[in-house]
Amino acid sequence: MSRVVLPVEGMSCASCVANVEAALQRLPGVHEVRVNLATEQATVEYDPSAVDVRTLQRAVEEIGYGLRSATAYLHITGMSCASCVENVRRALASLPGVLAASVNLSTETARVDYLPGAVTVREMVAAVREVGYGAEEKVEGAAALDREQEARRREIRRQRTNLLVATPLALLVMLGTFQPYGFLSRIVPEFLHNKLVLFLLTTPLVAGPGSQFFVHSFAGLRRGVTDMNLLYATGIGAAYLIAVVNTFWPEAGFGGPQATFYEAAALLTWFILLGRYLEAITRGRASEAIRRLMRLQPRRARVLRDGQEVEVSVDEVEVGDVLVVRPGDQIPVDGVVLEGYSAVDQSMITGESLPVEKKAGDEVIGGTLNRTGSFTFRATRVGRETALAQIIRLVEEAQTSKAPIQKLADFVAGRFIFWVHVLALLTFLFWYFVGYDLWFSPQTRLMLTPYALTGASAVGFAVLVSIAVLVISCPCAVGLATPAAMMAGTGKAAEYGILFRGADAVEALSKVQVVVFDKTGTLTQGLPSVTDVIPVGAADEQVLAWAAAAEKRSEHPLGEAVVRAAQERGLALPDPEEFQALPGRGVVARVDGHTVLLGNRVLMAEQGVALDELGLRAEELEAQGRTAMFVAVDGRAVGIVAVADTLRDTTPLAVRELRAMGVRVAMLTGDNRRTAQAIARQLGMDTVLAEVLPGEKAAEIKRLQDQGYRVAMVGDGINDAPALAQADVGIAMGAGTDVAKETGHVVLVRDDLLDVVAALQIARATMRLVRQNLFWAFAYNTAAIPLAFGILYPFLRQIVSPELAALLMATSSLSVTLNTQRMRGYVPPVRRRHRPAERARAEGAVAPAAAGR
Amino acid sequence: MSAKAVRNPSAVAAAVYLGVSFLAAAAFAVLATLKGETSWPSRVIGAAWVFLLTTIVLMPVVIPWVRNRAEGR
Numbered sequence: 001m002s003r004v005v006l007p008v009e010g011m012s013c014a015s016c017v018a019n020v021e022a023a024l025q026r027l028p029g030v031h032e033v034r035v036n037l038a039t040e041q042a043t044v045e046y047d048p049s050a051v052d053v054r055t056l057q058r059a060v061e062e063i064g065y066g067l068r069s070a071t072a073y074l075h076i077t078g079m080s081c082a083s084c085v086e087n088v089r090r091a092l093a094s095l096p097g098v099l100a101a102s103v104n105l106s107t108e109t110a111r112v113d114y115l116p117g118a119v120t121v122r123e124m125v126a127a128v129r130e131v132g133y134g135a136e137e138k139v140e141g142a143a144a145l146d147r148e149q150e151a152r153r154r155e156i157r158r159q160r161t162n163l164l165v166a167t168p169l170a171l172l173v174m175l176g177t178f179q180p181y182g183f184l185s186r187i188v189p190e191f192l193h194n195k196l197v198l199f200l201l202t203t204p205l206v207a208g209p210g211s212q213f214f215v216h217s218f219a220g221l222r223r224g225v226t227d228m229n230l231l232y233a234t235g236i237g238a239a240y241l242i243a244v245v246n247t248f249w250p251e252a253g254f255g256g257p258q259a260t261f262y263e264a265a266a267l268l269t270w271f272i273l274l275g276r277y278l279e280a281i282t283r284g285r286a287s288e289a290i291r292r293l294m295r296l297q298p299r300r301a302r303v304l305r306d307g308q309e310v311e312v313s314v315d316e317v318e319v320g321d322v323l324v325v326r327p328g329d330q331i332p333v334d335g336v337v338l339e340g341y342s343a344v345d346q347s348m349i350t351g352e353s354l355p356v357e358k359k360a361g362d363e364v365i366g367g368t369l370n371r372t373g374s375f376t377f378r379a380t381r382v383g384r385e386t387a388l389a390q391i392i393r394l395v396e397e398a399q400t401s402k403a404p405i406q407k408l409a410d411f412v413a414g415r416f417i418f419w420v421h422v423l424a425l426l427t428f429l430f431w432y433f434v435g436y437d438l439w440f441s442p443q444t445r446l447m448l449t450p451y452a453l454t455g456a457s458a459v460g461f462a463v464l465v466s467i468a469v470l471v472i473s474c475p476c477a478v479g480l481a482t483p484a485a486m487m488a489g490t491g492k493a494a495e496y497g498i499l500f501r502g503a504d505a506v507e508a509l510s511k512v513q514v515v516v517f518d519k520t521g522t523l524t525q526g527l528p529s530v531t532d533v534i535p536v537g538a539a540d541e542q543v544l545a546w547a548a549a550a551e552k553r554s555e556h557p558l559g560e561a562v563v564r565a566a567q568e569r570g571l572a573l574p575d576p577e578e579f580q581a582l583p584g585r586g587v588v589a590r591v592d593g594h595t596v597l598l599g600n601r602v603l604m605a606e607q608g609v610a611l612d613e614l615g616l617r618a619e620e621l622e623a624q625g626r627t628a629m630f631v632a633v634d635g636r637a638v639g640i641v642a643v644a645d646t647l648r649d650t651t652p653l654a655v656r657e658l659r660a661m662g663v664r665v666a667m668l669t670g671d672n673r674r675t676a677q678a679i680a681r682q683l684g685m686d687t688v689l690a691e692v693l694p695g696e697k698a699a700e701i702k703r704l705q706d707q708g709y710r711v712a713m714v715g716d717g718i719n720d721a722p723a724l725a726q727a728d729v730g731i732a733m734g735a736g737t738d739v740a741k742e743t744g745h746v747v748l749v750r751d752d753l754l755d756v757v758a759a760l761q762i763a764r765a766t767m768r769l770v771r772q773n774l775f776w777a778f779a780y781n782t783a784a785i786p787l788a789f790g791i792l793y794p795f796l797r798q799i800v801s802p803e804l805a806a807l808l809m810a811t812s813s814l815s816v817t818l819n820t821q822r823m824r825g826y827v828p829p830v831r832r833r834h835r836p837a838e839r840a841r842a843e844g845a846v847a848p849a850a851a852g853r
Numbered sequence: 854m855s856a857k858a859v860r861n862p863s864a865v866a867a868a869v870y871l872g873v874s875f876l877a878a879a880a881f882a883v884l885a886t887l888k889g890e891t892s893w894p895s896r897v898i899g900a901a902w903v904f905l906l907t908t909i910v911l912m913p914v915v916i917p918w919v920r921n922r923a924e925g926r
Binding site: 234238245249418421422424425429433458459460462463466 | 881884885888890892894895896898899902903905906907909910912913914
């Protein structure tokens with residue numbers, strides 16, 4: 001019998017408790033359920049052979065409650081390939097209480113979503129160690145950076161040492177093997193060709209640097225898991241044993257006295273070690289973005305305590321502390337400037353190339369660099385809450401997550417090893433029982449070796465071919481292909497203040513066909529102003545005063561614009577006695593005993609107000625891209641107040657760039673169709689979704705998706721949250737310093753629409769890199785397997801030597817490594833083409849846009 | 854195999870994969886002899902190679918299977 005404590009969310013009363021208890025109690029295998037409303041916990045005693053924690057979870061969720069989950073990050077060591085990833089993931093996922101587990105080879109990190117109470121981090125660590133890998137809980141901050149850097153350095157050092165030990169030995173074995181051939185006979189001493197000498201040179205190479213493959217594969221096999229190490233171990237072990245047999249029993253039939261195969265074992269080991277070394281370097285470089293961000297975390301701060309400046313560790317700074325910053329200092333935490341003036345370089349967080357002026361009242365971001373002046377500021381966010389800490393967490397989460405394409409690659413690679421061994425066995429049996437008798441020729445040569453396999457017996461020949469199949473099939477670069485590219489891509493994006501919440505967001509954004517922009521506050525600056533007041537039977541100031549009084553309690557940007565215009569003209573604005581906002585239509589207010597309506601045609605029609613010639617005037621204004629609001633007093637139309645919002649500098653350029661990339665651009669607005677179309681025409685939009693009420697935005701996105709489009713929605717992360725969530729990719733713009741609060745799959749730190757273009761370009765470039773890496777990782781193996789199987793042997797009388805197979809394998813790792821490095825110098829084309837100054841010139845004359853509710 | 858019967862899953866799994874691998878190796882030796890193989894090192898090495906590859910193929914299949922049976926999953 002097992003016991004689990006489930007943290008239940010959403011219970012508010014005793015009947016919730018009864019519901020949860022009943023739902024759990026109904027399950028077969030559940031013996032006792034106790035639900036506590038105060039602690040929001042359900043304690044369940046159950047028979048694990050009849051029911052598991054996931055079923056318990058489903059039962060609770062099906063009746064409308066949730067289970068509060070937590071996330072743990074583990075640092076995993078000892079993984080070398082995609083099947084290691086799969087082994088660790090499976091070990092974690094099989095624990096009761098683990099909801100989801102994803103493992104990233106590049107970051108050596110496992111992310112585990114789990115139910116606290118059902119499983120502990122210690123149990124997760126034990127489960128990973130049980131399948132033969134190292135695990136510990138990841139720590140954060142500077143200590144994490146130090147530990148991670150040390151671990152990576154240690155791994156690179158270890159592989160380098162292995163390679164340094166292996167290189168001279170492998171070289172001597174090569175020279176010794178080929179000593180009788182060509183010019184080597186003149187420069188290489190003859191004793192090196194002696195089989196006993198080759199035995200003495202190869203044995204320490206296989207037993208030393210090569211031993212890791214045997215140790216790892218045996219540890220895995222004992223627990224019933226296989227990884228790439230097994231392929232290496234079988235290949236190296238078999239080549240070495242054949243060589244030993246040939247040395248001590250030359251007539252055993254493995255190629256005769258000339259063929260030793262020590263060079264096969266030695267070179268195979270060397271190439272695999274080279275691959276390991278390259279992979280260690282790739283892993284080290286791939287997490288550079290995180291390390292770069294972590295390095296920004298300041299360690300010391302100057303705090304004012306009792307009027308004295310005291311230098312303390314940044315961990316000791318508390319919210320409310322007053323800190324002093326001097327020229328050249330790094331700003332320790334987030335805060336608000338109290339006094340002083342300076343220019344701060346925020347490029348490392350926002351990607352903004354020019355320093356930003358800071359004066360009293362302005363926000364400063366921890367980790368950014370103070371350039372010129374000195375100032376004091378009050379800490380508003382410290383520790384895990386700072387913008388920098390949030391960004392690091394977001395980037396880390398993105399890099400730990402898996403894109404759908406990677407899940408597929410891992411799935412394939414995870415099963416590859418099993419099938420490779422099956423293929424090797426079939427290859428052996430085929431060549432022993434059929435192929436040898438049909439095609440074997442004493443003139444047979446191994447590619448890359450000079451001697452003929454004259455004395456090879458059927459067994460010797462068949463074993464050699466099956467070893468080549470084992471080695472050549474090994475897709476060791478597959479494990480790195482996708483995560484390394486994803487890490488490079490998300491890291492590059494972070495440099496530009498573009499934060500992807502997951503690798504799936506990168507993949508989804510790369511496939512987007514339509515980008516929908518919310519108009520107000522996204523395409524426009526969100527600060528509308530009154531452009532026209534058209535009165536009918538009243539003075540224009542009177543019309544504006546009525547409109548402004550009605551809007552006085554409104555929080556809508558349009559209402560605020562009307563109030564601002566009235567105040568600028570010095571009009572007296574009485575407080576409305578009653579006020580009601582009607583979303584998507586306008587407002588109704590009672591001002592000085594009169595009923596004042598301010599809104600669109602729908603509102604006027606609902607209230608039975610005749611517009612007469614005002615309707616035509618409104619159409620003229622709308623055709624110019626302005627929002628016309630009718631004003632009616634006591635059921636009679638008295639005028640129009642027209643408002644327009646200014647487009648952002650970068651809006652036309654961003655729309656043009658997106659269209660040039662083959663993406664359809666749509667605008668979503670509450671404006672009436674005429675106004676919306678006027679703006680859309682100015683901008684060259686493909687689609688206009690006008691007269692959309694705030695609550696209907698998500699439905700409009702869904703409608704586009706139903707037409708078969710993959711849609712990205714760009715908007716305000718808080719107000720447009722449902723639409724961002726509905727879209728295939730939600731892009732929250734202008735998150736500033738509080739990125740964690742933003743919804744959306746992609747968070748843009750700045751308010752720059754060109755970052756939407758840059759995000760799309762980075763996503764496409766990253767996915768291009770992923771596809772190229774997967775090609776390089778699989779291409780060699782796929783193309784070479786038939787060759788290794790001996791498909792060309794009947795015609796060429798040559799078989800692939802194990803060392804050639806290893807060379808192809810190492811080439812595959814090298815291709816992935818070099819290809820990924822290309823991302824380091826990548827600059828999104830839109831950022832290369834349009835520097836801020838040029839942009840300002842290019843977009844000098846921008847027409848005003850209408851402002852919509 | 855009933856769940857109760859699996860008292861020591863590791864031993865049971867080892868018995869299964871080693872037993873099947875041994876049978877495969879023996880089958881190879883017999884077939885090799887029938888084919889006309891006269892060299893005993895060839896028969897031994899061939900059988901050992903078949904034994905090794907069969908074991909490697911079977912271990913990751915048999916061990917989790919026996920373990921799951923033991924845990925009643």
